[in-house]
Amino acid sequence: MMASEATRELPKWADSLLEFEESMAGKPSARWAKTNGLELTGLIMLLSATLALFGSGPFPIGLFEMASIAIEGGVVNGRNLPQAGAFNSYLYATISAVFLFLAYWVTLTTLIKWTPGKGLGPAILGVATSWIALIAIRYVSHFVLVEADWEVMWANRVLALAGPEMTSQMTQSQGSVVGCINTCYGINQNFRLWWILYVSFAVVGAAYGTSGDSPLRFTIPFLFLSMAFIFIAYNQTSINYHWEGPVRRLVTATLLAYISFGASYYYCLTNEEYKANRLKSRIAIAGVLTFFFALVIMNPPETVKDIAKLLGGQPAQDRLSDVVAGTYVPSTLDKLAGDGIQASQWGGLFVNLIIATAGGVLGFGVGVVLAFGRQSDQPFFSVPSVAVIELVRSGPLICWLYFAVFMMPDLMDPFFNAEDIVRMLLMFGIFGGCYIAEVLRGGLQAVDSGQKEAAIALGLSPIQTKLQVELPNAVRTTLPSIVSVFIGLWKDTTLLFIVNILDFFKLSKDMPNTDLRFLGSFLEPVWVSALVFWVFAFYLSRISMRIEKNLGLVREGGGEAA
Secondary structure, three states: OOOOOOOOOOOHHHHHHOOOOOOOOOOOOOOHHOOOOHHHHHHHHHHHHHHHHHOOOOOOHHHHHHHHHHHHHEEOOOEEEEEOOOOHHHHHHHHEEEEEEEHHHHHHHHHOOOHHHOHHHHHHHHHHHHHHHHHHHHHHHHHHHHHHOOHHHHHHHHHHHHHHHHHHHHHOOOOOOOOOOOOOOOOOOOOOHHHHHHHHHHHHHHHHHHOOOOOHHHHHHHHHHHHHHHHHHHHOOOOOOOHHHHHHHHHHHHHHHHHHHHHHHHHHHOHHHHHHHHHHHHHHHHHHHHHHHHHHHHHHHHHHHHHHOOOOOOOOOHHHHHHOOOOOOOOHHHHHHHOOHHHHHOOOOOHHHHHHHHHHHHHHHHHHHHHHHHOOOHHHHHHHHHHHHHHHHOOOOHHHHHHHHHHHHHHHOOOOOOOOOHHHHHHHHHHHHHHHHHHHHHHHOOHHHHHHHHHOOOOOHHHHHHHHHHHHHHHHHHHHHHHHHHHHHHHHHHHHHHHHEEEEEHHHHHHHHHHHHHHOHHHHHHHHHHHHHHHHHHHHHHHHHHHHHOOOOOOOOOHOOO
């Protein structure tokens, strides 16, 4: 008679396997499952793998039949499926077979080991979840790898990133497009976007260098990210530009990120903690300034143009005919001395990023002012702050976007003639600021009064007390809520298409209309836009968790550590 599982020593891997099984299917209640649990698990896994590989007939089809159907195409269950390549077909079948194996494993474990005897709810939940996950993964992987035609995205990749107006200036200039020799009509302005990318990558690298983590935790993931960008720029499918320039510039931006990471990492490693903290503050300020740099470099004010002229630049637009003829190649100084890219010409993912950043950067500044104003004892400050916060929060964002389009020009025109996107920047800043103000107000109320009294005793002025004592503590304790506001603002940028701003979501929705070949390809751009918005939101949440960990706010009681 075999010893029970409780009395015999099991290897570590067996304990982990049984624990994983119980987490999916629940604890066994059958007597034979308690004495021969590991052996039954092995038998169940073997049977599940067999069905996942060779299943057919009354059972869900297995890996080999799934791959065969995907390769052959034709009418399946009333649907006319296209033929697919062998690699994509077997990849789809493998992914589906893995989840089919898990579904069989959970189901057979529930029946053979009779886990409902220990708890009916966990058993039913485990079985239902495994089969629902299988259905979802099989649908998604089949669409992505077998059904979808991603040429609509490759052909419009520049359009989705920069919008139609910016794309035309980049692709209809000398040296930008294959075959653009005597039919060009624009001046290539894409250096402005590349400068923004260089600065952004350098700031990101420097910020990660101050985190104190192992260098591999930055260098390896960032390398994969850069390789993904390079692949997108290099892929030859329906390409409408020379790939050498973008790839070279992406490599340069990656090197800048690594150099700035190495410099800040070495500085923090070889200097005292207070110097490292000072560097973190300066990098944070540099991140904020990067947003304003992007606004300035895209459409420089007259001061920047005058400086470029003093340095020897001649406005490129003055010799547009020579540029189109190819007899004159303007330098960067010439382009800086001339006109930039008007805000009305911005579009694509760039618009979503710049407006979401405005909601974060400008919104945080507005939120700080409104939060302190609402906390003030002086009606001169508190009444307007309360009025603005309650007024803006009482209406949905789409109403305020319409306000920015139709009514804000009447308020601003006597002072400043702002274009639509600039007004969107301001409105997102105000809207985000009102929500951040209420979040910060909760944090300010939680600041210990002893810290305020200590600051006063040290001779700090009221402004210094608020900015150097109260605000840092409020930000620490409310950081998850602040990041949630940022993520909400990022997702809310999809509302821009309603007011006819050519953002990433609107361009993705309209991509099938760009060519007769893509008239039926309306799902692919929507899937890509969903992925892009999820990636940025997920990245923000990861950054928030990393900062919380550094501040000691991960576990209960971490407030004292912060």
